[in-house]
Amino acid sequence: MHKIGYVLTDGFQLMALSTQAVFEFANLVAAAPFYELSCYSEAGGVVRSSSGLELQTQPVAQARRIDSWLVPGVLEPLQAPPSPALRALLRRAARHARRVVGLCTGAFVLAESGLLDGRRATTHWGHAQTLQARYPDVVVEPDRIFIVDDGVWTSAGMSAAYDLALAMVEKDLGADIARTVARNLVMPQWRAGGQTQHSELLEIAPKTDRIQSALAYAKGHLTNPLSVEELAEVAALSPRQFSRVFTAETGVSPAKAVEALRLEAARLMIEQSRHSLEIVARETGFRDRRHLREVYVRRLGVSPQSTRRQAREP
Missing domain, CATH: 1.10.10.60 (Homeodomain-like)
Known part of the structure; x- marks a missing residue:
C-alpha cells in the first residue's frame, strides 16, 4: 500500500486537496486499495481552507511510513511561511519518503525548507517570479505544468495538480490505469509535465x-x-x-x-x-x-x- 500524506496549513487551497479524487479513482480502477490518504498539519486538529471549510487533521509528527508527502499551496505564500518546526519535519520526511510534492504555491514551502535547492521547479505562473527572486538557488521554470526532479515534484497552479497526480498514478500503476482515471474524472485532456501553462x-x-x-x-x-x-x-x-x-x-x-x-x-x-x-x-x-x-x-x-x-x- 502506498501511503499519501497531505500537509495542510491554514488558508490551504481546496482545489489542491481535491486531487485526492485521482487516487480514490485509481483504487477503484485497480480494484485494490493501493493508495491510503491522510491529512496532517503541524499541530493536528482543525485547519481552515481559504474558502472557510474546516478539516480535521493529524499531527504531522505522528505520521509513520508516508510514501508521498503532498503540500497544497495557499493564496499568498509569502504571508504564510512554514514554521521552523514544520520545515525540519519536511526535511526529515523527505529523506525517507518516495516523493515530496509541492502543489501550486506549495513549492514555496518546499523551497523554504531547502528541498528545492539546486533543483528544477515550477509553481503558479503568477508567483513564479517571486519564487525565483526569493530562492535564487532554485531553478524555476515558470511555464511548465509540473516538474519532476528526482524525488521532488512541483506543479503549476490549480488544475495542473490533477495532471501531476495522474503522473504519480502512471508511475505507480501504469499508463492504462492513469488514462482510465482521467476518463472517469471526465478530464478533457491529460497534460504532460513539459506543457505550457497557457491556453x-x-x-x-x-x-x-x-x-x-x-x-x-x-x-x-x-x-x-x-x-x-x-x-x-x-x-x-x-x-x-x-x-x-x-x-x-x-x-x-x-x-x-x-x-x-x-x-x-x-x-x-x-x-x-x-x-x-x-x-x-x-x-x-x-x-x-x-x-x-x-x-x-x-x-x-x-x-x-x-x-x-x-x-x-x-
Missing part, C-alpha cells in the same frame, strides 16, 4: 457566442484552410463584418488567431507524441515542416526539436 483560447477570450463558435470550429478543423469566409459562415456574418467584430473582441485578426491555434496544437503534438514534424505540420494545418518551424521559432523563441527534447526530460 490560446483563454488568451484570445472572445466575448460573444458567434466568435466563440468560430474559434471552437477552427480548433476542431485545423486541417481546413480556415479562411475568413469559412469562419464567417460559421458565425453567420459576412466576411467583412466577421473580421471587424473578431478583431474588436479579441484584439487580433482571424489569421493571427488561427495561427496561434495551429501553433498550440502543434506544440501539444510535439510534446506528447513521437510523430515526425512532417506529420505534425500536416495534422495542424501548416504548409509543411519548414513553415511549422518558421512560425514556431518566431512566436515561441525555441525550435520544435528543443521543445520535444525538454518534454522528454525525466
